[in-house]
Amino acid sequence: MSSLLDSEVKEILDLRSFLTFDLNEQTFAVPVESVVEIQDMTAITKIPNAATHMAGVQNLRGKILPVIDTRVKFGLPPVVDTVDTCIVVIDMEVEEEKVLVGALVDAVEEVISIPATEIQSSKSIEAKFDLEFVSGMFKQDEKFILMLDLNKVFALDDDNKVSVDNIKQA
Amino acid sequence: MKEEDLIQLRNIFMDEASELFVKIEKNLLAAEQSPDDPTLIAALFRSIHTLKGSSGMIGSKKVTDFIHNLESIFDKIRSGMAPLTPEIIDCTLQCMDHVKVLIVDPELKKDKDQTNDQALTDRINQILSGSAKWATAQPAQTQSAVGRHTYYVYFKPHAHFLKDGSNPLLLIEELTEIGDTLVYAHIDMGQMSDYDPTLCYTSWQVVLSTDEPMSNVQEVFIFTQDEDIKEVKLLSNEDLLANPRFVQRMPKPELGADLTQEKIHDIIKGLEQEVEPVETDSATKVDAISNIRVASTKLDELMNQVSELITSQAALSLYAKNHFDPNLEVIADNMEKIARQLRDTAFDMTLLEIDHLFTRFHRSVRDIATQLDKSVHFVTEGGDTELDKTIIDNLADPLMHLIRNSLDHGIETKSIRAQRGKPEKGTILLKAYYSGAKVYVQIKDDGKGIDVEKIKQKALKNEIIKESDQLTDKELLNLIFVPGFSMAKDVTDLSGRGVGMDVVKKNVLDLRGDISVESVLGEGTTITIGLPLTLSVIDGLQVKVHDTDYIIPLGSVEKCFELKRSSFVNDFNQVVSLDEQQYPYIDLRGEFQISEDNAPVTNSIILVKDHEREVGFCVDEIVGEYQAVLKPVGKYYRDQEFVSGATILGDGKIALVLDTNNLISKKHNNLKLAAS
Numbered sequence: 016m017s018s019l020l021d022s023e024v025k026e027i028l029d030l031r032s033f034l035t036f037d038l039n040e041q042t043f044a045v046p047v048e049s050v051v052e053i054q055d056m057t058a059i060t061k062i063p064n065a066a067t068h069m070a071g072v073q074n075l076r077g078k079i080l081p082v083i084d085t086r087v088k089f090g091l092p093p094v095v096d097t098v099d100t101c102i103v104v105i106d107m108e109v110e111e112e113k114v115l116v117g118a119l120v121d122a123v124e125e126v127i128s129i130p131a132t133e134i135q136s137s138k139s140i141e142a143k144f145d146l147e148f149v150s151g152m153f154k155q156d157e158k159f160i161l162m163l164d165l166n167k168v169f170a171l172d173d174d175n176k177v178s179v180d181n182i183k184q185a
Numbered sequence: 186m187k188e189e190d191l192i193q194l195r196n197i198f199m200d201e202a203s204e205l206f207v208k209i210e211k212n213l214l215a216a217e218q219s220p221d222d223p224t225l226i227a228a229l230f231r232s233i234h235t236l237k238g239s240s241g242m243i244g245s246k247k248v249t250d251f252i253h254n255l256e257s258i259f260d261k262i263r264s265g266m267a268p269l270t271p272e273i274i275d276c277t278l279q280c281m282d283h284v285k286v287l288i289v290d291p292e293l294k295k296d297k298d299q300t301n302d303q304a305l306t307d308r309i310n311q312i313l314s315g316s317a318k319w320a321t322a323q324p325a326q327t328q329s330a331v332g333r334h335t336y337y338v339y340f341k342p343h344a345h346f347l348k349d350g351s352n353p354l355l356l357i358e359e360l361t362e363i364g365d366t367l368v369y370a371h372i373d374m375g376q377m378s379d380y381d382p383t384l385c386y387t388s389w390q391v392v393l394s395t396d397e398p399m400s401n402v403q404e405v406f407i408f409t410q411d412e413d414i415k416e417v418k419l420l421s422n423e424d425l426l427a428n429p430r431f432v433q434r435m436p437k438p439e440l441g442a443d444l445t446q447e448k449i450h451d452i453i454k455g456l457e458q459e460v461e462p463v464e465t466d467s468a469t470k471v472d473a474i475s476n477i478r479v480a481s482t483k484l485d486e487l488m489n490q491v492s493e494l495i496t497s498q499a500a501l502s503l504y505a506k507n508h509f510d511p512n513l514e515v516i517a518d519n520m521e522k523i524a525r526q527l528r529d530t531a532f533d534m535t536l537l538e539i540d541h542l543f544t545r546f547h548r549s550v551r552d553i554a555t556q557l558d559k560s561v562h563f564v565t566e567g568g569d570t571e572l573d574k575t576i577i578d579n580l581a582d583p584l585m586h587l588i589r590n591s592l593d594h595g596i597e598t599k600s601i602r603a604q605r606g607k608p609e610k611g612t613i614l615l616k617a618y619y620s621g622a623k624v625y626v627q628i629k630d631d632g633k634g635i636d637v638e639k640i641k642q643k644a645l646k647n648e649i650i651k652e653s654d655q656l657t658d659k660e661l662l663n664l665i666f667v668p669g670f671s672m673a674k675d676v677t678d679l680s681g682r683g684v685g686m687d688v689v690k691k692n693v694l695d696l697r698g699d700i701s702v703e704s705v706l707g708e709g710t711t712i713t714i715g716l717p718l719t720l721s722v723i724d725g726l727q728v729k730v731h732d733t734d735y736i737i738p739l740g741s742v743e744k745c746f747e748l749k750r751s752s753f754v755n756d757f758n759q760v761v762s763l764d765e766q767q768y769p770y771i772d773l774r775g776e777f778q779i780s781e782d783n784a785p786v787t788n789s790i791i792l793v794k795d796h797e798r799e800v801g802f803c804v805d806e807i808v809g810e811y812q813a814v815l816k817p818v819g820k821y822y823r824d825q826e827f828v829s830g831a832t833i834l835g836d837g838k839i840a841l842v843l844d845t846n847n848l849i850s851k852k853h854n855n856l857k858l859a860a861s
Binding site for chain 1: 493496733734776777778779816817818819820821822823824825827828831833837838839840841
C-alpha cells in the first residue's frame with residue numbers, strides 16, 4: 016500500500032530525479048533513468064585519429080564502452096585525472112539501437128529530486144558554456160544546475176555528409 | 186492432433202524439406218546441362234522420393250499426391266523409359282515452388298495459387314500421358330519386401346572406362362545405397378613399368394544384401410558399356426551380412442584379396458556345417474549417426490561461451506606468467522592449447538560453404554534471364570569456400586542485388602551483343618576465394634560496363650562533385666556507392682530498383698567487409714567484395730605502438746623484421762628494404778599522429794600481405810600471438826574504419842584490432858593522389 020501512496024504523492028508533486036555532477040566548477044544534471052552506473056576512470060584505450068572529444072574505449076566487464084570527454088565536447092580543456100574523476104555510464108538510443116556510452120566528468124555529486132514545476136527553460140542563462148547541449152535548468156541552494164540534453168551531447172557526429180574527401184578515402 | 190503439434194511437425198518437415206529442395210534444384214540445373222547423366226537422375230529420384238516420404242509426416246494428401254506424380258515421372262526417366270526433357274526440368278522447378286506454397290497453405294486460399302495448381306497438375310498429367318507411348322513403366326515402389334537376399338556382384342570395368350569421365354566408384358556407391366555391402370577392390374596390374382594412369386585396373390567384388398529384386402541390382406549397371414564385365418549372382422536367400430559369423434570369416438576388405446564366388450560358397454558351406462550359436466546379436470544393426478541437427482542459436486551460444494573462455498584463459502596465462510610458478514604455467518599452457526582447439530572446433534561448426542548461397546542464385550539467374558529475354562551463362566567458382574553463417578546470411582541480399590544489376594544492366598540483349606561482336610551468350614562469373622585472412626567474392630560480367638563519363642555528368646548535376654574536382658576514373662566509379670547518387674536508368678547502367686548500391690555497400694561494411702568496382706566500358710564490370718572469415722574470434726599478432734596495444738590478423742602476416750628506426754623513417758620514397766626487396770611501408774606512429782619523442786631505437790616491421798599487395802607495418806614492438814575475441818567498438822568510432830574491432834587482453838586492457846586492408850588501401854590512394 017505504501018508504494019501506491021508514494022506514487023500518488025509523486026504524481027501530485029511530479030518529482031523528477033537527477034544525478035548531478037561537476038564540470039569546470041559548474042553543476043550539471045542528467046535524469047537518473049538514463050544512468051546505468053558510475054565507473055572509476057581506469058585504463059582508457061585511445062583510438063587514434065578520432066575526434067578530440069572521443070576519449071577512447073574502456074573495458075566495462077567484457078564490453079567495449081566508448082568514452083566521451085564531456086569537457087572537450089563543451090569546448091573546455093580536457094579532463095585532468097584526479098581522485099574524483101569518474102565515468103558516468105549512460106544508456107542511450109542511437110539510430111534506433113540501444114548503446115552504452117561513458118561520460119568523463121570531474122566529479123559526481125548526488126541524486127536529487129525536484130518538482131517538475133521548478134525546471135525553467137534555458138533561454139535566460141548567461142552563456143558561459145555552449146548552451147546547445149542544455150535543455151533546461153533549476154535552482155538548488157542558490158546554485159543553478161543545468162540539465163543536459165543527452166541526445167545532443169552524445170549524438171553521433173554527423174559527418175555522413177558526402178564530401179569529395181570522403182569519396183577519396185573510399 | 187493438436188494445432189501446435191501440427192505446427193511443430195510442419196517446422197521439422199520444412200527444415201528437412203528445404204535441404205531437399207536445394208538439392209533438387211541444384212541437380213535439376215545441373216541436369217539441364219547434361220540430361221543424360223544417370224547419377225544426376227538417380228539423385229533427383231532419390232531426393233524426390235525422400236521428399237514424398239517425409240511429406241506424409243504433415244498429413245497433407247495434396248502435397249504427397251503432387252510429389253508422387255513427380256516421382257512417377259522421374260522413375261520412368263531413371264529406368265530409361267523416358268528422356269529428361271527441358272520441359273520436365275522446367276515443370277519440376279515450378280512444381281518445387283508450388284509444393285513450398287502447398288506446405289504452408291494446403292487449402293490454397295489465394296486464387297493465383299489455385300490456378301497455378303491446376304496448370305501444374307495439367308502439365309504433369311500431360312507429361313505422364315505423353316509417356317504412354319513409352320514402354321509400360323513398372324509401378325514405382327511396388328516390389329514389396331520379400332525378405333533380404335544376398336547377392337554376389339562382380340564388376341570389372343574395361344580398361345578405358347575412365348576415359349570418358351565415368352567414375353566406377355559412383356556405381357559401387359549406388360550398390361551400397363540399395364543395401365548392406367562388403368566391398369572388395371581388386372587391382373590387377375601386372376608389370377609396374379607398364380602402368381598407364383589413364384587406364385582402369387581395378388575390379389570390384391561386392392557382397393550385397395538387399396530386399397530389392399535382382400533386376401534392380403542389375404539396373405545399377407544399366408549405363409555401363411558392353412565391354413564392362415558385370416555379374417550379379419544370388420548367393421543366398423538370407424541376409425548373410427546380418428550373420429556375424431559369416432562376416433567374421435570373410436577376408437578383411439583392405440587386404441585386396443581376390444574374392445571369387447567359389448571362395449564365398451566355401452565360406453557359406455563352412456558356416457552351414459557349424460552349429461548355429463543360440464544367441465542372436467541384436468546389436469549388430471545399429472546405424473551410426475554421422476550428422477546431427479543443431480539449432481543455430483545454440484551454436485551462437487557456444488561461440489559466446491568459447492569467447493568468454495578465451496578471455497578468461499588469457500587472464501590466467503598472464504597471471505601464471507607474472508607469478509613465476511612453473512606448475513601453474515604448465516597448466517595455463519595446456520589450457521591455452523585446449524581453448525584454441527575448442528575455439529577452432531566450435532568455429533568450424535559455424536562455417537558454411539558459400540555454395541549454399543550460390544545454388545540459390547543459379548535458379549534466380551535462370552528465371553530473370555528468361556524474363557529479360559537474355560541469354561546468360563552463369564558460372565560459379567569456389568563454392569567450397571567456407572564462411573561464417575552469419576556472413577552468408579547477410580550476404581544474400583547484396584549479392585542478389587549485384588547479380589540482378591549485371592543481368593539487367595550489364596549484359597546486353599542478344600541482338601546488341603551480336604552487333605558488338607560478342608558471343609550471343611553473356612557470361613556472369615560468381616567466384617569466391619581465400620586471400621590472406623579474408624574471403625573475396627567476385628561478380629564479373631562481360632556486359633557493356635559502366636560509362637564513367639555519364640557518372641560524372643550525373644554527379645555534377647546532383648552536386649556531389651564540383652566541376653573543379655579532379656577525380657580519377659576509379660574515384661568516379663566509386664561514386665556509385667555514394668548515398669543519394671540516383672541510379673535512374675537513363676543515367677547509369679546500374680539498377681533503379683529502390684535499393685541502391687549505397688545499401689549494398691552498407692551491408693558489406695556492416696560485415697566488416699569492403700567493396701570495390703572495376704569496369705571497362707564495352708567489356709564488362711567486376712565487383713569485388715572482401716569479407717572477414719569470421720565475426721567472432723581471430724588469431725592475431727599483438728603489437729605495441731606508443732602505449733596502446735594493437736592486434737594484426739595473423740592470417741595476413743607474412744614475415745617480421747627488425748630495423749633501426751632512423752634507417753627508414755625519413756626516407757623520402759616511403760619504402761623499406763627487407764630481404765633485398767623493396768616494400769612500401771606504413772609507419773603506425775606517423776599514421777596515428779604520435780610524437781617521435783619516445784620512439785624506440787629499433788622497430789619491428791611486419792610484412793602484411795593483402796590481395797597481392799605486400800606492405801610493411803612499422804610498430805614499436807611485437808608482444809606475441811594473441812587469440813582475439815572481437816568486439817565491436819561501436820558507432821561512435823565508425824569513422825575509424827581501420828579499427829575493425831577491439832579485444833580484451835589478459836590484464837583487462839583493451840587492444841584494438843587493425844584492419845590492415847583498410848590502412849593499405851588508404852595509403853595506396855594517398856600515394857596515388859600525391860603522385861598525380
